Amino acid sequence: MGLLMAMGGAVALDGAAMAVFLDACAANGQNVAILPTASALPDAGAELAAVLTERGLRVNLLPVHSREQANDPELVAVLRQAGAIFMTGGNQLRLTACLGGTLLHQAMLQAWRAGAVVAGTSAGAAVLSAIMIAYGRSGSAPRPGLAQFAPGLGFREDLIFDQHFRQRNRLGRLLYALAFNPGLLGVGVDENTVAVLDGQMVRVVGAGAVTIADGQSLKANNVAEITNGLVAISGVMLHVLTSGSVFDVQTRTASIPVVPLSVE
Amino acid sequence: MGLLMAMGGAVALDGAAMAVFLDACAANGQNVAILPTASALPDAGAELAAVLTERGLRVNLLPVHSREQANDPELVAVLRQAGAIFMTGGNQLRLTACLGGTLLHQAMLQAWRAGAVVAGTSAGAAVLSAIMIAYGRSGSAPRPGLAQFAPGLGFREDLIFDQHFRQRNRLGRLLYALAFNPGLLGVGVDENTVAVLDGQMVRVVGAGAVTIADGQSLKANNVAEITNGLVAISGVMLHVLTSGSVFDVQTRTASIPVVPLSVE
Numbered sequence: 058m059g060l061l062m063a064m065g066g067a068v069a070l071d072g073a074a075m076a077v078f079l080d081a082c083a084a085n086g087q088n089v090a091i092l093p094t095a096s097a098l099p100d101a102g103a104e105l106a107a108v109l110t111e112r113g114l115r116v117n118l119l120p121v122h123s124r125e126q127a128n129d130p131e132l133v134a135v136l137r138q139a140g141a142i143f144m145t146g147g148n149q150l151r152l153t154a155c156l157g158g159t160l161l162h163q164a165m166l167q168a169w170r171a172g173a174v175v176a177g178t179s180a181g182a183a184v185l186s187a188i189m190i191a192y193g194r195s196g197s198a199p200r201p202g203l204a205q206f207a208p209g210l211g212f213r214e215d216l217i218f219d220q221h222f223r224q225r226n227r228l229g230r231l232l233y234a235l236a237f238n239p240g241l242l243g244v245g246v247d248e249n250t251v252a253v254l255d256g257q258m259v260r261v262v263g264a265g266a267v268t269i270a271d272g273q274s275l276k277a278n279n280v281a282e283i284t285n286g287l288v289a290i291s292g293v294m295l296h297v298l299t300s301g302s303v304f305d306v307q308t309r310t311a312s313i314p315v316v317p318l319s320v321e
Numbered sequence: 322m323g324l325l326m327a328m329g330g331a332v333a334l335d336g337a338a339m340a341v342f343l344d345a346c347a348a349n350g351q352n353v354a355i356l357p358t359a360s361a362l363p364d365a366g367a368e369l370a371a372v373l374t375e376r377g378l379r380v381n382l383l384p385v386h387s388r389e390q391a392n393d394p395e396l397v398a399v400l401r402q403a404g405a406i407f408m409t410g411g412n413q414l415r416l417t418a419c420l421g422g423t424l425l426h427q428a429m430l431q432a433w434r435a436g437a438v439v440a441g442t443s444a445g446a447a448v449l450s451a452i453m454i455a456y457g458r459s460g461s462a463p464r465p466g467l468a469q470f471a472p473g474l475g476f477r478e479d480l481i482f483d484q485h486f487r488q489r490n491r492l493g494r495l496l497y498a499l500a501f502n503p504g505l506l507g508v509g510v511d512e513n514t515v516a517v518l519d520g521q522m523v524r525v526v527g528a529g530a531v532t533i534a535d536g537q538s539l540k541a542n543n544v545a546e547i548t549n550g551l552v553a554i555s556g557v558m559l560h561v562l563t564s565g566s567v568f569d570v571q572t573r574t575a576s577i578p579v580v581p582l583s584v585e
Contacts, residue, residue, distance in 0.1 A: 197461060198487050198511075198530050200562050223462050226490055232561065247462075266462050266551045274558065277577040287530045289563040291575035294538070297462050297496065299553040311555035313541040 059085070059173045061212055061254040065220045065246030065265060066146055066179035070108050073300065074251040074263035078143070081174045082114050084188040086140030091118045094155050095147030095180040097237075102145045127159035144181030150191055152184045154313065160214060162210060169212060179220045182246060187214040195226045197242050199233035199288040207235065213254070215306065219245040222268055231270050234289050236280035239272030242306060250300075259304040269296040271309050279309070323349070323437045325476055325518040329484045329510030329529060330410055330443035334372045337564065338515040338527035342407070345438045346378050350404030355382045358391075358419050359411030359444040366409045391423035400428050405438040408445030414455055416448045417473060426474060433476060443484045446510060449479040454498065459490040463497035463544070463552040465481040470498065477518070479570065483509040486532055495534050500544035500554050503536030506570060514564075523568040535573055 060081055068074050082089050089109050093101035106116045117135050121127050135143065142165060144152060156162040169175045175185070183189045188211045193204030203229060217229045217234050222245035231243040246252050247265025259266045276292035283289075299312035324345055332338050346353050353373050357365035370380045379401050385391050400406065406429060408416060420426040433439045439449070447453045450473045453579050457468030481498050486509035495507040510516050513531025525531045540556035547553075562568060563580035 093383070196487065197492050198532065200513055223460065226461055228461050228492065232559075260507060264550070270461065270559075277575060279563075279577050279579055282579050283563075286528070287561070287563045289530070289561060289566050289575075289577040291560040291562065291566075291568075291577055293559040295496075295534075295557040295559045296555040297551070297553060298555065299543075299547075299551045302553050302555075304555075311553075313543050313553040313555055315543055315546050 062176035146179030326440035410443030
C-alpha cells in the first residue's frame with residue numbers, strides 16, 4: 058500500500074506540506090498523474106503540473122470531467138503508469154459523482170494497493186475515505202444537520218477527513234460525524250498542512266495542525282434523538298498535532314516533537 | 322457550600338439559564354446581592370435587579386467600584402445578608418483588581434461556604450476559579466500567547482472557565498490553559514447557558530452547551546518549548562454537554578439526557 062496524503066487546502070507549492078509530496082513522487086518512479094476533476098476551473102492543476110515538471114518529474118494532467126472519460130481505457134492506462142496520483146481541490150461531490158465505480162476509480166485503488174502515492178488537497182483529501190463530509194457548516198459544537206455525508210472513494214474505511222479545518226472552524230462537523238458513528242477516527246487538516254498516512258501511522262507536516270478526534274472512547278451522545286439545538290457528545294479524545302507529530306491509529310496515541318519541525 | 326453558577330454571557334432574563342438562578346434565590350432566603358463591579362456601564366445590574374424585585378425578592382445592587390468600597394464595613398454587612406450573590410459581566414480584571422483580598426471578597430467566600438449561591442455571567446463567571454483567563458483571542462487550536470491568565474476570586478481551584486464559548490470560538494484558549502496545567506478541568510460555557518456547580522456535579526441548563534475539556538488524560542504537549550506557530554497537545558478528553566446533562570468532576574464522566582430539556 059502506498060502513502061495517502063490528505064492536504065488541508067491552500068497548500069503553498071513551495072511549502073513543507075507540498076515538499077513531502079514532491080519527495081514521494083521523486084522516490085516513486087517520477088511519474089505523476091493529476092486529476093483536476095473536483096474543480097470547475099479550466100486551469101486546475103496546471104500550476105502544480107508546472108512545478109512538478111520543473112522538478113524533472115513526468116506529469117500527466119488527466120482531463121477527467123465525465124464518467125465517459127473516467128472509463129476511457131487510454132486515460133486509465135496513463136493513470137496506471139503513475140507512481141503518484143494527485144487530486145486537486147474543488148467540490149468533493151464532483152470527484153465521487155464522476156469517478157465512483159469507474160475503471161479509473163478501480164485503477165486508482167489498485168495503483169495505491171500496489172504502492173502508488175495517492176494525495177489530495179481539500180476536496181481531494183475529503184474523498185480519500187469511505188465516508189466523507191459532502192456539505193456542512195462551521196462551528197465548534199455538533200448540531201443536527203451540521204453536515205451531510207456521502208460515500209467517498211474508499212481508500213480508508215476507518216477515518217473521516219475534514220480540511221480547511223482551523224481556518225473554517227470545523228470541529229463541530231467532525232464531532233457530528235463521530236456522534237453518527239464513534240467507530241470513526243476524525244482527521245481535521247488545517248490549510249497548508251498534510252496528514253501523511255503510512256499504514257497505521259499518521260505524520261503531520263506543514264504550517265498548521267492536524268486535529269484528530271477519536272470516538273473510540275465515546276461514552277454517550279444523543280444524536281439519534283435531537284432534532285434541533287445542539288447534539289451532546291461525551292468522551293471524545295482530542296489531539297491537536299503540529300508538524301513533526303506522529304499519530305498511531307492502532308494504539309490511538311501521539312508522539313509530539315519537543316522541538317517542532319521547521320516549516321519554512 | 323452553596324451552588325456556583327457560571328453563565329456564559331448574553332443570558333436572557335426570561336430564559337432557562339436565568340430561571341435556575343431565580344429559583345435558587347427564592348429557595349435561599351430571597352435576599353440577593355448584585356455586584357456590577359465588572360462593568361463600566363452606570364446601569365449595570367439594574368435590569369436584573371428589576372426582574373428579581375418583580376419576583377418578590379429583596380435585592381441590593383451594591384455600588385462597589387473601588388477597593389475602598391470593597392472594604393466598606395456597611396457594604397460588607399449587606400452582602401453577608403445575601404442568600405445569593407450575582408456578578409455581572411464586563412471585564413474580569415475589574416472584578417479581581419477591585420475585590421481581590423478585600424473584606425468583601427472574604428465575605429463572599431465565607432457566604433458561599435455557608436451555603437449562599439454565587440453566580441456570575443461572562444466576566445462574573447470567569448472569576449469564579451482560582452486561575453482565570455484574563456485576556457485572549459479566538460481560535461480552535463492552542464497557540465503561544467493565545468491567552469493570558471490571572472488569579473481569580475478562588476471559589477474553585479480545580480476548574481477554569483471560559484464564556485461566550487461557542488459564539489467566540491474559544492476552544493483553543495481552553496486547550497492552551499490545559500497545556501499549561503493538565504490538572505485543570507476546562508469549562509467553556511456558551512451564551513445564554515449556565516453551568517451549575519453543586520460540589521462535584523456540574524449541571525447544564527440553557528440554550529447552548531457547556532464544553533468540558535479534561536486534561537487529566539493528557540499524554541503530551543509542547544507548550545513549554547513552542548514560541549510561535551501552534552501548540553501540539555495530545556489526549557484531551559472532550560465533552561459537549563447540552564441542557565439537562567450532568568458532569569461528575571470526580572469520576573470525569575457525563576450523563577446526557579436522551580430527551581433534552583426544553584429550553585423555552
